[in-house]
Amino acid sequence: MGKRILLLEKERSLAHFLSLELQKEQYRVDLIEEGKKALSLAQQNDYDLILLNVNLGDMTAQDFVDKLSQTKPASVIMILDHWEDLQAELEVIQRFAVSYIYKPIIIEDLVARISAIFRGRDFIDQHCNQMKVPTSYRNLRIDVANHTVYRGDEMIALTRREYDLLATLMGSKKVLTREQLLESVWKYESATETNIVDVYIRYLRSKIDVKGQKSYIKTVRGVGYTMQE
Structure with a gap:
């Protein structure tokens, strides 16, 4: 069975594209748009990786990863909409993320990064x-x-x-x-x-x-x- 990824991205066209491309790489992908629903899924299931947009609509990225870490240590890649997000969320990224990636996302770069994370x-x-x-x-x-x-x-x-x-x-x-x-x-x-x-x-x-x-x-x-x- 392929490794399981939770993808939290509110930009629907991008989320659908990423989900399809990651499934081509034999990953199992659960696609969610809401932070609270994604947090509930992450707490109930064993995901190998969480792809998380730092700009959540219904909760902050800080709240998401802080609550998640109370139950299990998860590998998180932060998706940044703009380069300004790096400074705004720097502490959260440094403390909780294993990596981060900017938009526009180059799928080959993301796949290579995920593969390397799993190898480690x-x-x-x-x-x-x-x-x-x-x-x-x-x-x-x-x-x-x-x-x-x-x-x-x-x-x-x-x-x-x-x-x-x-x-x-x-x-x-x-x-x-x-x-x-x-x-x-x-x-x-x-x-x-x-x-x-x-x-x-x-x-x-x-x-x-x-x-x-x-x-x-x-x-x-x-x-x-x-x-x-």
Whole structure:
């Protein structure tokens, strides 16, 4: 069965075109125009990817991805109507999206980007599945089957990028350099600067760490990061 994609785009002609082209690539596509209905579907179903226009009619992109992350980490590509959207929604894109794309959309570019995202995802998931389940470190554990993370009995809401970064760190027995983390987690973005790793480490720590207690992620000065003692 092909991977499942949720497409949320209010421009009907474009949405129909994208849906048909992605189906030609053997993806299963659910096409929705309303944010709240799309959010309900995303929470109830296991989508491999969500294509989300940042300009929703009935809710903000921030509300959509924030509520979605409370239940499951999803891979999101943001569709931007104009270049100004990048600055207006920069924080949302940085925190929740694995990529973004401008209109007019070149279908070959979108298909190549989606394929690369899935290759990187499949690599991380395969690596996690080969590890002892449940994957754990101190009182932090990963539910590999559901791509969720728990600290004790509390589920920690992570984006898909944060989950991938945590899974990669937890699954390594050695210190990983920023370059190695980029290769594993940001595989398809060869131009990404290494400082994005530091940014996402901060995001991750802000969610999994407990104030006053030792961080789960250790910084090895001049080398990179590890979750090993």
